[in-house]
Amino acid sequence: MAEDAILGYLASHEEIPDSGKFASQHGLQQNDVVNVIKSLHGFRYIDAQDIKRESWMLTDEGKKYAAEGSPEVQLFLAVPPEGFIAKDELQKKLDPSVFKIGCSQAGKNKWVDMGKQVSRKVQHVEDKVKDLLVRIQDGQTIDKDDINSLKARKLIVAQTWKGYSVRKGPNYASKRKKVATDLTRENLQRGDWKELEFKEYNFNAKGPLADAGHLHPLLKVKQQLKNIFLQMGFEEMPTNNFVESSFWNFDALFQPQQHPARDSHDTFFLEAPSTTRQLPEDYVELVKRVHESGGYGSRGYMYDWKREEANKNLLRTHTTAVSTRMLYALAKQPFAPKRYFSIDRVFRNESVDRTHLAEFHQIEGLVCDRGLTLGDLIGVLNDFFSRLGMSKLRFKPAYNPYTEPSMEIFSYHEGLKKWVEIGNSGMFRPEMLLPMGFPEDVRVIAWGLSLERPTMILYGIDNIRDLFGHKVDLSLIKRNPICRLGID
Known part of the structure; x- marks a missing residue:
């Protein structure tokens, strides 16, 4: 199915620029498309060039903050708008990891005063970390500085996507020819061996490993x-x-x-x-x-x-x-x-x-x-x-x-x-x-x-x-x- 789609598309188009997008547009599995491209390229039906794209994906911690908010914002919202809260009391209201990271990041952002009593220094904050994580989750691009910041906090990891761009090869045909790999007794009896097209012998291919003998201890x-x-x-x-x-x-x-x-x-x-x-x-x-x-x-x-x-x-x-x-x-x-x-x-x-x-x-x-x-x-x-x-x-x-x-x-x-x-x-x-x-x-x-x-x-x-x-x-x-x- 993937082979027919690729050869048929190239019959009326110069190029398939992106095998990943081609697979999604035609309802095909990317792995199936890649395997067919490799096979067709080997027989010179097509010429294929590698494509690599680096994208970012959220870590488990990043997914959690994208859903619940960053630790610093969670800590800020836990502090009463007017007045203060004892640090020990604030710690009981938050997850230990959220409290630890939130104290560090909220103090660094000068959102709160940290002491035995914790109070707000500002009344409103934006959860930039959550917004950035959601944008990455939705496939949007963000600034390089923001990428470095999220990467330093181990909230995102790089993911490399590999695919191909495809053009017609020297042996292109809209349908792959079936070549014979064996000359059988029936071929000789019928005489159709004269019309058969045989697969070229690959003298560089390695044969199966022989199951050699082994010496007893x-x-x-x-x-x-x-x-x-x-x-x-x-x-x-x-x-x-x-x-x-x-x-x-x-x-x-x-x-x-x-x-x-x-x-x-x-x-x-x-x-x-x-x-x-x-x-x-x-x-x-x-x-x-x-x-x-x-x-x-x-x-x-x-x-x-x-x-x-x-x-x-x-x-x-x-x-x-x-x-x-x-x-x-x-x-x-x-x-x-x-x-x-x-x-x-x-x-x-x-x-x-x-x-x-x-x-x-x-x-x-x-x-x-x-x-x-x-x-x-x-x-x-x-x-x-x-x-x-x-x-x-x-x-x-x-x-x-x-x-x-x-x-x-x-x-x-x-x-x-x-x-x-x-x-x-x-x-x-x-x-x-x-x-x-x-x-x-x-x-x-x-x-x-x-x-x-x-x-x-x-x-x-x-x-x-x-x-x-x-x-x-x-x-x-x-x-x-x-x-x-x-x-x-």
Whole structure:
């Protein structure tokens, strides 16, 4: 309706000088007229020039005085024409704000004598303030000095009106042509595509924002940890085998077959394939011997080692199974020091609660070199964790089947104001390393921690099920910030 009115009017007139007046004269909404003008201007049917007009409108206080009179006049009229009135009595007759402003303005105008007794100094006054406010309300113009006076008293505020003046554009027509935006199958079948006029393609227009993917908090922290390992000269181990044999997961680590961790209550064993297809037989024999009767200065566990237990397939319970394979492969080559790390998923048959899941991520690092000592392990741990922003460390002796000595790692948590356990560490036992074929002076230091715990601390998550698993809120993944660890 607004479009027809504008194009039709310009057919017989040179210009629409004021879109606001045009809208009121034709019974149209100003917003509708403005939107149509913008659209027609974009297609060059019309040329539009901005118009700005500043007008004044009354504040709530100004509207009140326009209806009831200014405070100074209200106060003047409250004083008896002949005689006087006590100031306290006068105050009771007026609104507190009216009394306060009226005293100031009436005294300034020398209309009254202000003291304990208030009396008139003149008998008649004009309410110029009210008259000015009413004139503004009626759309009349007033002097600049009067405007400044009312503005200083915060009785009026400026209001800017925006509109357009309109003339015919280079593409003017009394009716907008409908241009096609798509070439359809029907157009081609009917052959009317030859007569269609298509909308010009705007190469400068921005397309809709693509709904890009978002990194999970675990992936962000994982990448930061990878960067730390790489800065320290570590090489990442391949961790693509979730299914592992009991041999590589337990036996090669010198973990006895009767150990509680190998029970089905703690480990997920596979039904199919239930056993591994092949193992390095010469190495298996050496592992069996050290379990049963020891060697390399050890008495072993002195039990009958069973091959069928070692053959069982399972979901790996730790990434140390990967470390075992890597060390075995390293021992088959001329010795060269190595630093390895891995960050990947492991599986435990645990009851799920706010701090435990049946699957989680393990971070593991190890250093293989000649003559390493416990002091080297402590030094590497201090370097590693300081790059995570954990500079206060403590170590506590612990027991692991495949490391001796072993240490639990504690860090002081500034937020919790207490020491918290952050990982486990140790030196791999000779019973594990020497059957692989390493020289006797080669030592391996290693440590491990979970990925979920530091991520929960960094992102303020107190339930692991809100971080990992099918109950994760997808909006959390979209809005979580970039991970920043305390890297020195």
